[in-house]
Amino acid sequence: MRRFLFWCVLGAVVSALVAAPETPKQTPPPKPQVARTRVADGFDFPVGKPDADGYYKARGFRPNGHLGEDWNGIKGGDTDLGDPIYSTAHGLVVFARDVHLGWGNVVVIRHIYFEERELKTVDSLYGHLDAIKVREGQQVLRGQLIGTMGTAHGIYPAHLHFEIHKNIQMGVSRTGYRHDFTNYYSPTDFINGRRQLPGGGRTTLVAINTFTETRTFGAPTSGGAALRNDPKSTTGSLPASTTITVPKSSARPLKSSTFRVDRFGDLNSE
Template sequence: MRRWLFWIFLMFFVGGLIAVPGGNRAAVKVADGFDMPVGKPDAKGYYMSRGFLSYHPGEDWNDVAGGNSDLGAPVYSIGNGYVTFAMDARMGWGNVVIVRHAFVEAGKLKTVDSMYAHLDKIMVRKGQQVSRGQQVGTIGTNRGMYTAHLHYEIRKNLSIGINRSAFAKDFTNYYRPSQFISQRRRLPGAGQTAQVIVNTYKTDQSGFVFPAGGGDSKGATRKQSPPARSGNFRVNRFDDVGY
């Protein structure tokens, strides 16, 4: 009897994950602060090639040497968190990792998603706990669609997933990534854990991501035009462009 109880206990605690019945929540290590996802902790050797814009609710970061000099370079989780997505999202995204973070601010527990796109390699799996500064992947080109760079976003809205076209690309749903990090380098709550919702969007068999409550992605069904080149980046004419 004791041995049976031991294995049940182990199933819930292996890998640092404590699942709540129903699978809708998981225990996550509270973020004690955030760092940049490249050149950790301060993006040393990198520069922002494209910032937060009305059509681009994130930031692109490149090696200062330019071109594909950063192809295969490490990409790090900005803070402690829980991987909610780690797969090839196709379209303009390519390999994507999304990490959910819990942090304490002004005495309140808050949650955000950090998203890392166009990765050459994914080095984590869905359901995995990650630590601040842990490598989650490597910088890529989305199969040659772009010059090598990291596109990353920080979302207030936990329902976005890869279905970006369904949500306003503004500060009701997003943070300006570098500003978010610079204002939260040190936070309270070190060593604590918190329960966070983890199933806030779903993935169909083809890899496209939709809000958990329903909806669709036009980019998943509409026949797409070939991408057109603009400067150093190809602009993908999908509804959910991932540059």
């Protein structure tokens, strides 16, 4: 009897082992959750590098109002159209797309920096760009050209809308997040307090694919590896840098149904 039981159990184990590989895996491979990037050695202003020479802050950060800063050239009008926009610090491009709807072309760069003996993460956001000069997954250095100043497809006079996000889940979607210092920094204050930082330059792991918004905001800049929607993203292998310009012809008519963002309570000069 004991021997019979032994063979029964053995048979069950063997059949389980044999059967296991036959169950087809339906789920797609998981998206990468981390990528390598350089620790920031300090933060600079995104225009007139490094100190915003030749530019002024036309509009500041206001909690529950204007959630970033508007930067303009001192010569006025659209004389600053096409001016270079620079990465505020070393980091990884986690978003580089045409979002339309008041945002236009947007680049979001994720930064890791040392502060109070720990590694912290922030996102810098550059909105209304005329052209995007980086692609998702690209490593950038402080002061590197990432885009040019634009008008969000003619909606505004040319300026840069610049944000610093404490919360790295928001990206370009503000819905459901508090519009205050819980999730945002005042950009100028943030930069001025971190012009030079210790421990910069070394590489470390940074979280990616953190945005909670699941809808697609247009295609990533051509040739880029999408961090959010492409499970085969090669982000983890540090892709070589390239320069890609998003042509204006890629602009599509505004569609309020495709993307809703609470940014119109402050319409005058986003």
